[in-house]
Amino acid sequence: MKKIATSIWNGLLDFIYPRLCLGCNKVLLQQESVLCIGCTEQLPHTHYHHIHDNATFQRLEGRFGIGHATSFGYYTKGGLLQYLLQELKYKGNKSVGTFLGKSLHAALRNVDWLAEAGLVVPVPLHRQKQKYRGFNQSALIGQELAAGRGLPFLAENLVRIVDTGTQTAKSRMQRVENMKNAFVVKDRPAFAQQHILLIDDILTTGATIEHCALALEEAGAAKISVVTVGLAV
């Protein structure tokens, strides 16, 4: 009965305040969220989870003990994924994070290697940045994936102690040096011997993921696999 009442209420809300598709501005149906079905089908999938030696894996290979790596879609300037991630990060539209996490889970539903991971860890934001934004976008996405797969989710144990995003005035050498010390693990035994699934929103050069992975390895993690929403191409 409660479910029916909620459904009627949501239908009424949609009538008064129609939710629009972020891709084409069409009014969303009640069962749709963020994107209409047509725009969802337009998402630039990589399908990399079917290929071990894919472009995401190659960008990270040799930099730490990597298991598997995949990206959900291609991230291009002016593309749909860039728009969605901007809505999430800079406009605080958290429903986009939930949508992307659920989409990631749906795309990876039958991927066997995901079951090898013991826990899901998002790339952390610096404390001040998270306070300013109000949430960590990679945590929102990772949480949905972890919940979908029934995997433990640990967001507070890997910590970013240097805000590497706000150091444009520093030299390249200084930035590389800062990145090396940017991440620490609070409770090392929680990661010891674990195969960790590290989640980030976008993979660009891979420097952030590399240094997260190195901090996880230093804490005793056995293997790191990586899933990102976007692969910058």
Ligand SMILES: [Zn+2]
């Ligand atoms: Zn649409």
